[in-house]
Amino acid sequence: MAPEPQSQRPPPLPPAAWPGVSGWLYVGLALVTLLVWTPLLGVLISTEAASALGCRLNEGGTYPCLVLGMDIGDLLYTLFVLGWLMLLTAPFMLITALMWAGLIVRWAWRRLRAAT
Template sequence: MSWAPGPGLWRWALAIVTLLAWSPILSVLTASALADVLGCRLNEGTPHPCLLAGQDIGGTLYGMFVMGWFGLLTFPFAIGTALAWAWLGARALWRRFQ
């Protein structure tokens, strides 16, 4: 008797890989949006002061922004997970309408 993972396990594994692959991209988008809302300067050269509720979060925003360079390594996996989720969605729709 052999053990085979169920469909739920594959979705959980894909969800974890998706989170890991997209995290650098999401980090950059979050840092950019937060800096824009707070009116702060943000670039990958140096951290700049940025106040949120009286606390300087410029270093944190800088770290989040520079983490985007990891996206060069994870971007192919991010595209792969997007295609996998699209395939799973299309397959579910196909089965529903048959």
């Protein structure tokens, strides 16, 4: 068999944004971040939705909240009460926030050094 002509070969993969760090590490960090920040997102989403829809929302119980003929009061209550999970995830929230801040500072530092 003859070797493939140069024009038919796929282009080489671009170098990693940060050499030495696998892209899977960033995907993993993003997934862990999403997981540990979910309780806070649930509280924010349920609070804003209840406020926008004019529904009552507290930890005392579920209250009816009709949207297009469907009662979403139970869903809002569940999302709101899952906020208590933040007692367990708060340390990990802090760790992921610090890791992302460190990555951003590292990226900015390298970009600044490359520009000079």
